[in-house]
Amino acid sequence: MSVFVTGASGWIGSAVVDQLLAGGYEVTGFARSDASAADLEAKGVHVRRGDLDDLDSIRAGAESAEAVIHLANKHDWSNPAASSAAERAAVQTIGDALVGTGHRFLLASGVAALTQGKPAAETDASPFHGPQSPRGGSENLAFEFVERGVHAVSLRFAPTVHGARDHGFIASIASIARTKGVSGYPGDGSNRWAAVHRSDAARLVVLGLEKAVAGARLHAVAEEGIPTREIAIAIGRAFDLPVTSVEPDDVRDHFGWIGTFFAMDLVATSAVTQQLFEWTPTGPTLVEDIGAGAYSVPAPVS
Template identity: 50%
Template sequence: MWRGDLDDLDGLRAAADNADAVVHLGNKHDWSDPAETIRSERAAVTALADTLAGSDRPLLLASVLSGLVHDRPAEETDPSPAVGPDSPRGGSENLALAYADKGVRVIAARFAPSVHGPGDTGFLANLVAAARTHHRSAYLGAGTTAWSAVHRGDAATLIRLALDQAPPATILHVVAEQAVTTRDIAEAIGTRLDLPIASIPADNAATHFGFVGRFLAQDMSAANTHTRRLLSWNPTGPTLLDDIRSGAYDHA
């Protein structure tokens, strides 16, 4: 095991140099300093890709659906419009894909906003925590915005398949369920926690949900037809709502 962090660029280069494949899932997610998050992301991707250049080894990096797929949910040859340092994740998806012409088997994996399952500390865990804090499970407005979702086990299987099979410059949608409405999510949380379920105005999103509030107002849903077909990937894990109802987020 090689231990390090995103600011240890020499360590990242050394690790990549000695690896058969690189899976880059790290991000600082520092909402108080987005410029630093972007800087570190671009620096890490550049360090890893430069090291792998000319080797034809795979570099799979985590990308996002947020801000990329509204009204354009397909993954086939659908590069991100986020190309500059001020884009989501600093435009790291296109930064990495540019290395496909430099002898790197780059794979951009756009993860669903909910990669769910026991132990998850992401968006869903924050929604459950907000429900407990405010003694109600809430959604914004009519709750019609929707998120894609994938179980953690299915996501891990897809990563393995992609490392084995995906050609250079592949864009994948790590998505099992295309769209789960935020109202359905709130209702499942409220039922599990025995809390009232309520709509709140969008203006109260940040106060009620914290940083997650900005994402609740977004449609973050996407298709996965090409991904399934390309890699013969067939998700079999529990659905997002089933995980909530079964207690997978009782730890939150």
């Protein structure tokens, strides 16, 4: 099977590409830079150049493959509206390209805002609809194509997909701790973050490609929720820093833009996913990764 992967050189995407290649798939990776293209070519991946604003290239990539895995996102936290608009446009373009083909279309999503006082579950529908919503309502937009002959599947990732040289949320929290000389947590630190190791997330993506029914929501979650105080303690231990509470009113000033997310209770279950796909996470826990030095060296941004 030929698979077109956006975000193929990214943190999750590069691990997914490795899994696909190991499984004998023919992979075309979407690359926006010369360095990313070179890395993909070195693995034996076909390269299609472009970025999320290059809808013609995205359309051509989708039309030329038997499946699409859409993992790219601008992640521009200074302009989330632009990121959401680009995401929606990309999903619309891919969906339009696949209408009537029955081809598989897996897209990245998340568990944020699904908790509502309980762990987010696969049965919880996304509340986000329309262009102005987070991620441009891309999950629900993709599912609209199911009735038009597109095998759409949502990949909901935990807020932290961790591992050595991760450059996501936890890397930012660790960097802030090193800069400020103290490892902080919001309030009493009882709010929690779900987590999954990168290797486990990549395995699940390929299982979803092979086994998920149209309209399925997969939860790439290994730990339902780690209290932010435990995360801060692990970071403090890793960098020999004092650990302290940050008052709720000071969270934004202390952590910057990421403080809004670090103060959320982002818990999720993957019980249905694990049962249906015989997926058992085997990678290190988040605290184990922090303790093993996963965040000791600043990671490159692809």
